[in-house]
Amino acid sequence: MNTISKIFFVLFLILLVQENPYYNKFKRPSTYGITQYVEKFQDIIIKEYTDNVDSLFHIDVFTENLSLYGGKNDLGAFFPGDNIIILTNKEKYIEYEFKNLTKSKQRLITYRDRTVKAVLFHELTHAYFYQTVAQMKMSGLYVSSEYSFLNLFPQLDLRLGAEFIEEGICEYVVYYLKESSPLVNPFIPKTVKDVVDSSNEIYVKYHYSVYFLTDFLDKYGIKKGIEILVSNKPPSYEEMVNPKLFFERLIYPS
Numbered sequence: 001m002n003t004i005s006k007i008f009f010v011l012f013l014i015l016l017v018q019e020n021p022y023y024n025k026f027k028r029p030s031t032y033g034i035t036q037y038v039e040k041f042q043d044i045i046i047k048e049y050t051d052n053v054d055s056l057f058h059i060d061v062f063t064e065n066l067s068l069y070g071g072k073n074d075l076g077a078f079f080p081g082d083n084i085i086i087l088t089n090k091e092k093y094i095e096y097e098f099k100n101l102t103k104s105k106q107r108l109i110t111y112r113d114r115t116v117k118a119v120l121f122h123e124l125t126h127a128y129f130y131q132t133v134a135q136m137k138m139s140g141l142y143v144s145s146e147y148s149f150l151n152l153f154p155q156l157d158l159r160l161g162a163e164f165i166e167e168g169i170c171e172y173v174v175y176y177l178k179e180s181s182p183l184v185n186p187f188i189p190k191t192v193k194d195v196v197d198s199s200n201e202i203y204v205k206y207h208y209s210v211y212f213l214t215d216f217l218d219k220y221g222i223k224k225g226i227e228i229l230v231s232n233k234p235p236s237y238e239e240m241v242n243p244k245l246f247f248e249r250l251i252y253p254s
């Protein structure tokens with residue numbers, strides 16, 4: 001190729017990259033692309049979820065700029081009354097799907113790097129968690145009050161404990177459905193101080209929680225696991241630091 005041809009070839013490549021409306025200049029999903037992807041693929045993704053986890057009531061998924069609704073860093077949200085999931089359309093995702101990443105990128109990503117599909121799996125699990133608790137209550141099964149959506153949280157530690165369990169299950173499903181690389185080097189709080197330190201909040205709720213629950217959920221499965229967990233009081237700060245204390249006091253419903 002002569003120099004002129006080379007220049008044209010490079011220009012052509014640049015144009016090609018710029019003209020793919022699904023990606024922004026950082027090669028990340030664009031706002032336009034996120035909306036298109038969610039519209040086109042939500043049914044397929046929900047089917048993948050129900051095929052591999054369990055059946056789920058009808059859910060509609062939309063995109064919005066979630067930072068306009070107070071959740072500055074939120075990627076997704078589930079609204080139980082309306083059976084709606086909203087994923088943010090801000091350009092914060094690393095890819096649409098984990099399988100689109102190169103093997104080396106797959107190895108490098110952490111729990112903070114989320115694909116659009118991973119966030120949808122996470123939010124679908126909030127819906128599934130809600131559905132499981134609602135079904136238990138309708139069948140007359142006991143659900144501990146911290147998980148009853150009444151927002152009556154007598155104790156701060158149990159409030160964090162309930163969020164810790166629910167978020168941990170949602171993240172566990174992201175790994176279970178292989179929409180993230182395996183959890184490595186999890187943050188492990190050593191003291192109650194580490195648990196309550198607000199600078200650790202994200203690590204505790206979205207990272208350590210998965211480590212805390214993995215053996216238990218691997219053993220009992222997602223549905224049974226939720227049923228056992230919500231029929232017991234959530235872990236206290238002390239029990240979050242010492243998982244053995246928590247799992248040994250669980251009562252297993254028959």
Ligand SMILES: [Zn+2]
Nearest residue numbers: 122126167170
């Ligand atoms: Zn969540």
